[in-house]
Amino acid sequence: KNQVEQSPQSLIILEGKNCTLQCNYTVSPFSNLRWYKQDTGRGPVSLTIMTFSENTKSNGRYTATLDADTKQSSLHITASQLSDSASYICVVSEKTSYDKVIFGPGTSLSVIP
């Protein structure tokens, strides 16, 4: 069964610190992997998208990595800010006749002053 798992489930860090969120997937055949940020009470917003041939993608202070061999991805947040407090969702697309999208459960990040 195609699945996406994320760890940790929740994380609290001090403002200014770095953190790394993990995503493991069993989706096959793989099409692409996206990281979304979801603020409380809002819809998810895309941060990065990576295909099989890409192993790193940056968006400001957010850097995503992908190891397609081990089926793992990480999202690294540098110099965290209070506004980074949100849920971060890993989304993997399965390559079929269309891109079937599978969402991970998310990691809840709290940045405290």
Added chain:
Amino acid sequence: DAEITQSPRHKITETGRQVTLACHQTWNHNNMFWYRQDLGHGLRLIHYSYGVQDTNKGEVSDGYSVSRSNTEDLPLTLESAASSQTSVYFCASSVSTDTQYFGPGTRLTVL
């Protein structure tokens, strides 16, 4: 500016009533999706559409229906609301297999 909107943002209804949630996008995207989000679960796909008159069932489609009469709108109908359908519902749209753009969500409570 192009956008995707959902209405109502909050809805309380009673078991057995029919409820329709609206989704409207102005990007002219062909693809539109409905998801529900519950604690402990990732977003789960209810229904999706790849164009006018096209609708498809997702993984949790029982008790829900959609219709696509134009490019901009994909209303989601709960035929007979059940307490298990209490959730936050998100509509999304995309071009081809590109990134999906999500609406702000509708919080539905079924009493």
